[in-house]
Structures are given as C-alpha cells and as structure tokens.
Amino acid sequence: MKILDKYILFRYLKSVFFTLFILIPIAVVIDVSEKVDKFLRHDDLTLIEILRDYYLNFIVYYGNTFLPLATFIACIMFTSKLANNTEVIAISSANISFTRFLRPYFIGATILASVALAMNHFVVPKGNEIRHRFEKSYINKNLGGRGAVKNFNLQLNDSAKVFIKSFNVSGNRGFNFSYSEFNDTKIKYKLVSNNIVWDTEKLVFKLPDYTERFVFANKDSLSSGVDKEIDLDFTPEDLKTSGYKSMNLTSDKLIEFIEKSEKRGVKNLNSYYVELYQRTSLPISAYVLTLIAVSLASRKKRGGVGINLAIGVGLMFIYVFFMKVAKVLGSAPDSNALFMAWLPNFIFGIIAVYLYIKEKKQG
Known part of the structure; x- marks a missing residue:
C-alpha cells in the first residue's frame, strides 16, 4: 500500500x-x-x-x-x-x-x-x-407483547395441525383450541378444548377441559376429561410476530425460525x-x-x-x-x-x- x-x-x-x-x-x-x-x-x-x-x-x-x-x-x-x-x-x-x-x-x-x-x-x-x-x-x-393473537393456525408437521381462536401472549391463556391429526386428507384424531393455558414451569400446554375424538373405519370414539397436559412443538413466543422478535435473533437462528415457520404454514x-x-x-x-x-x-x-x-x-x-x-x-x-x-x-x-x-x- x-x-x-x-x-x-x-x-x-x-x-x-x-x-x-x-x-x-x-x-x-x-x-x-x-x-x-x-x-x-x-x-x-x-x-x-x-x-x-x-x-x-x-x-x-x-x-x-x-x-x-x-x-x-x-x-x-x-x-x-x-x-x-x-x-x-x-x-x-x-x-x-x-x-x-x-x-x-x-x-x-x-x-x-x-x-x-x-x-x-x-x-x-x-x-x-x-x-x-x-x-x-x-x-x-408491554414491550414485545401483544393483546391477543387471533385465529392462529399452525402446521406442526405433515400430519398435524393446531388452531387457536384467540391467545393472550402476556397472560399465557387461549380460547377455542383444537389439535388435529390426519391420515393423508382424512382426519384420524381431534382434540378440542374451550381453554388452553401455558405452564411456565413445566413448559407444556394444559387443557382444563377437553374432548377427544378418534376416527376409525367403521365408527368414531368420543371421550372427555379435565386437566390434560399436551406437549406441542411450539411455545407462546412463537405466536409473537412483532419486529422485536426478529431483531433479537442472530441470523442463523432467524433463518432457522423462518424455515420452521414456513413448514408450519405461517402465512406472512x-x-x-x-x-x-x-x-x-x-x-x-x-x-x-x-x-x-x-x-x-x-x-x-x-x-x-x-x-x-x-x-x-x-x-x-x-x-x-x-x-x-x-x-x-x-x-x-x-x-x-x-x-x-x-x-x-x-x-x-x-x-x-x-x-x-x-x-x-x-x-
């Protein structure tokens, strides 16, 4: 030089x-x-x-x-x-x-x-x-939180989907929850609940009341109960779509998050x-x-x-x-x-x- x-x-x-x-x-x-x-x-x-x-x-x-x-x-x-x-x-x-x-x-x-x-x-x-x-x-x-996420659809894998009508991220509580499993295009199992709560200690979702439906070739089986724990492949953090979340992720984690969200069927x-x-x-x-x-x-x-x-x-x-x-x-x-x-x-x-x-x- x-x-x-x-x-x-x-x-x-x-x-x-x-x-x-x-x-x-x-x-x-x-x-x-x-x-x-x-x-x-x-x-x-x-x-x-x-x-x-x-x-x-x-x-x-x-x-x-x-x-x-x-x-x-x-x-x-x-x-x-x-x-x-x-x-x-x-x-x-x-x-x-x-x-x-x-x-x-x-x-x-x-x-x-x-x-x-x-x-x-x-x-x-x-x-x-x-x-x-x-x-x-x-x-x-209130930074980084949102009041309530509406009509949340999530594709967990090729055969399982989750739908939540409304979920309050700051309160960790949602309403009108459903979980469905499919065999090709036909439903084989469905779990619904009026309420869903995120347990911050066990890191699982809890259903205070629920109804299960198993679909067989000739008949359906229905059952109901209370206090069911369900381990799903997402957390309330995944419901947030604010700019703060993207700003807080290093690029390798941001790419991983985008790829995971695309597989789950997140739209925008x-x-x-x-x-x-x-x-x-x-x-x-x-x-x-x-x-x-x-x-x-x-x-x-x-x-x-x-x-x-x-x-x-x-x-x-x-x-x-x-x-x-x-x-x-x-x-x-x-x-x-x-x-x-x-x-x-x-x-x-x-x-x-x-x-x-x-x-x-x-x-």
Whole structure:
C-alpha cells in the first residue's frame, strides 16, 4: 500500500469514528433525558445494571445504525477538505486517475462493511435481546407483547395441525383450541378444548377441559376429561410476530425460525425476511455512499465544505426515507422482500454510478 493510500485510509476511518463519537453521545443524552424518571421508579435498579444491560447495548445498536450516516458525512467532510486544500488537484497532477484515487476509500468501505456485517448478523441481535428484556422489565412492561393473537393456525408437521381462536401472549391463556391429526386428507384424531393455558414451569400446554375424538373405519370414539397436559412443538413466543422478535435473533437462528415457520404454514413472514436481508444490504451501502460522497466532494466548489455537506445530508435523509419505506412495503403480504430490502441501494447505486462517470470525465 502506497503512502497516499495509507494517508487517505487513515484519515477516512478516523473521520468516520470521530463522527460516530459525536452522534452517539447525542443519542445517549436524549435517551437519558426521556427515561431517567422511569429508571428512578425502580429502587432495585442499580446504575451498573443500567449501564451494562441497557446503555452498552444501546450504544452498540445505534452505533451500528449510525454507521452508514457517519460514513457518508465523514467521507464528504474529509474529501471536501482535501479538495479545498488543493490536495486532490495535486493528486490528479501526479497522473493518478479518479478510479485509482477511490481505491483507499473502497478499502476503508470494505473494513467498515465487514465490521457492520458481523455486528448486524451476530452481535447486535444478542445485544437487542438483553436491551429489550431490560426495557420490558423497567421501561415498558408491554414491550414485545401483544393483546391477543387471533385465529392462529399452525402446521406442526405433515400430519398435524393446531388452531387457536384467540391467545393472550402476556397472560399465557387461549380460547377455542383444537389439535388435529390426519391420515393423508382424512382426519384420524381431534382434540378440542374451550381453554388452553401455558405452564411456565413445566413448559407444556394444559387443557382444563377437553374432548377427544378418534376416527376409525367403521365408527368414531368420543371421550372427555379435565386437566390434560399436551406437549406441542411450539411455545407462546412463537405466536409473537412483532419486529422485536426478529431483531433479537442472530441470523442463523432467524433463518432457522423462518424455515420452521414456513413448514408450519405461517402465512406472512416478510417482516422477518426484510430484517434478514437488510442486515446485509445496509452494510453494503457503505460502498454506494462512499462512491457518492467522493464523487460529490472531490472538486473544490464555491461554498466549500458547507455546500457539499448540505447536499450530502439531503441525500442521506432521502436514503433513510427510502430505507424505511422499503422496510414497510417489504413487510406487506405478497411483496418481494428481497427486492424491497435492496431497493435503496439499487436506486442510490444508479446515482453513484452517474456521479462517478461524470467526475471521471471531468477528471
């Protein structure tokens, strides 16, 4: 690696982390001001627990979330400073092409994207699980729960299905439960109950009252009883479809959950697919945003760093808007989650290529 590459790479990475160190404390201060009264309500909550379980994982999550923004802003500021100091002109005069000039930037983007990929797929979800558990216990006790899941159908395997008319996740109690076993398309066994309760100690479902029906070739057999325990291949956690669940699963567990849910016949899993795909698409945006930033800021403009920064921040807000819209649209039934998760990168990739070609021609 040449001296120029080392110089640009070091300044590039230094600018990115400096920008993060500015953004994260602001986010922490705002969050503390909003939640300090909730922390003080709990006499058993210590400062160590707040810092270890909540704010450490808060910093990890938002540091990773702010990384594309920090990369874009830092790249614009640093490159604009090079342009204003006529360093870019000196580099160009040394017969270094704009494509060659981009190399250290893309090395830096590769480092940042690699770190973000590892964080997104494995580190951040584990931190989210701890942070959300803390929030549920001390900040918002309704977090991650839903009032009642309605009309829940579940395919346990090729020959068994479960239906629950209504299940209260926070209360671990449901109503109008039925369990059916099939032989090809013909039913051979059915278990129904007006109530179903999850036993948190034994980790099984209990039926306070139940009716069983065995279907034979020539006759049916009916029986009823009380207090039956039934071990089913799911828990109340599987009934939750909130975004918190997908955020708390590492990618290997998220893929396993999606595959298991598909086999069970769960209909719309697009919110989980979007979460999985964006864990890769967001880190890869470092390349797109870096190319846009360098192409915008590599020439000295009237107004200096300010005009480049204003254009960059405007584009960044548009990118964030597209990302949020893509996540919502990608979570809808019958949408293409993979396409929507990568749509912001595709759109801004076109912009990046246009700016790159334009700058290359001018160079």
